[in-house]
Amino acid sequence: MVRYLARRFLLMIVILFIVSVIIFSLVNVLPGDPARLMLGQEATPEALAALRKEMGLNDPLYIQYLHWVGNILHGDFGYSLRDHSPVLKTLLQKIPVTLELTFFSFVVAILIALPVGILSATRRGRLSDYLGTFFALSGISLPSFWLGILLIYLFAVKLKWFPPSGYVPLSENFGKSIALMILPAITLGTHLAAELTRMLRSSLLDVLQSDYIRTAYAKGLLERAVVIGHALxxxxxxxxxxxxxxxxxxxxxxxxxxxxxxxxxxxxxxVNAILTRDFPVVQACVLFMAFMVVVINFLVDIAYSIIDPRIKLGEVSKG
Structure with missing residues (x-):
């Protein structure tokens, strides 16, 4: 296991290196002059030239890249071109917000997908199966912006059950924060719930055809015990x-x-950083997203062996 973790860690470094090169290259081909964005349209050519020299914009791209990566390794993501605030500080302020939305959305998805997927698989060909399949197809097909607007209109404007928009940290007002997160969590979690429902139904149907499941039924075990304890x-x-x-x-x-x-x-x-050509913020955000994707995939590989002991970490890494 130690060897596997070491290989995965090295692979993560390689992937993040490749992603960083791509991010840096794409951002540098976008139109816009960072020096002019910082000084404004009224800046003199002398001031622009001095700032470009100070920022290292006159250096070759590979020198700029090495300088950027070196600063990141020391925890320096640069400064925003729009308000001159530290990028890392801004990013650390936004991460808890997205983590909170992600957590509640995932909870919503699990609470919907597990019962619907299990019921659909165990009642194949019945009304509950058709309803579950309809939900899965509808949830995947519905655009998130349309669903979000619909939820706001129905539950915020008409019924007035929830506030329409906004954000309050959990530490500031727990109840209001939860109320503000319900509609966006349903909006974001519905699509995931539909994906998980479809996948769980298909996977569970295959497992229920296995010999050991028929043996479990033959021993007189209740359906709930077989599905939850063995098949799921x-x-x-x-x-x-x-x-x-x-x-x-x-x-x-x-x-x-x-x-x-x-x-x-x-x-x-x-999005705001892209619209305002705030390149340091764009680079930091995309790099963080890539880092989270790599970390989550690594954790998923680890979870394989926990859910199914027959799967060995070494075999997962080869797949």
Whole structure:
């Protein structure tokens, strides 16, 4: 296991290196002059030239890249071109917001997908199965922006059960923070719930056809004991894969949801940074998203062996 973890760690470093090169290259081909963005349109050519020299913009790209990576390794992500604030400080302020939204969205997805997926698989060909399949297809097909607007109109404007938008930290007002998170969590979690429901139904149907499941029924075990105690655990392996990938996507894919509900998270931060050509912020946000994807995939690989002991870490790494 130690060798596997060491290989995975080295692979993470290689992936992050490749991602950093891509990020740096793409950002540098975007139109816009960082020096002019900082000094404004009224800046003199002399002031622009002096600032470009100070920022190292006249150096070759590989020198700029090495300087940027070296600063990151020392915890310096640079300064925002828009308000001159430290990028790392801004990012650390936004991460808890997105983590909170991601957590509640994942909880919503699990609370929906597990019962619906199990019921759909164990009642194949019945009304509950058709309803579960309809939910899975509808949840995947519905655009998140449309669902978010619909939820705001129905539950915030018409019924007035929840506030329409905004954000309050949990530490500041726990009740209000939860109330503000319910609608965006449902919006973001519905799509994941649909994906997990479809995958869980398919996987569970395959497992229920296994010989050991028929043996368990032959021994007189109740259906609940067979499904929950034997079949579900083995059916969760492909579900875990989909859930891990979708969870990683939440860190970069919640842009629309954060915008609709006025949640000041990483998604909204990176969109604003792109629109204002705030290159240091864009680089830091995308690098953080890539880091989270790599870490979550690593944790998913570890979870494989916990859910199903027959899967060895070495075999997972080869796959």
């Amino acid at each position: 655990k083995n059916a969760l392996v492909p579900v875990l894969t989909v859930g891990g990938l979708q969870l990683a996507a939440f860190f970069g894919g919640s842009v629309i949801t954060e915008t609709i509900f006025g949640i000041p998270g990483i998604g909204q931060l990176v």
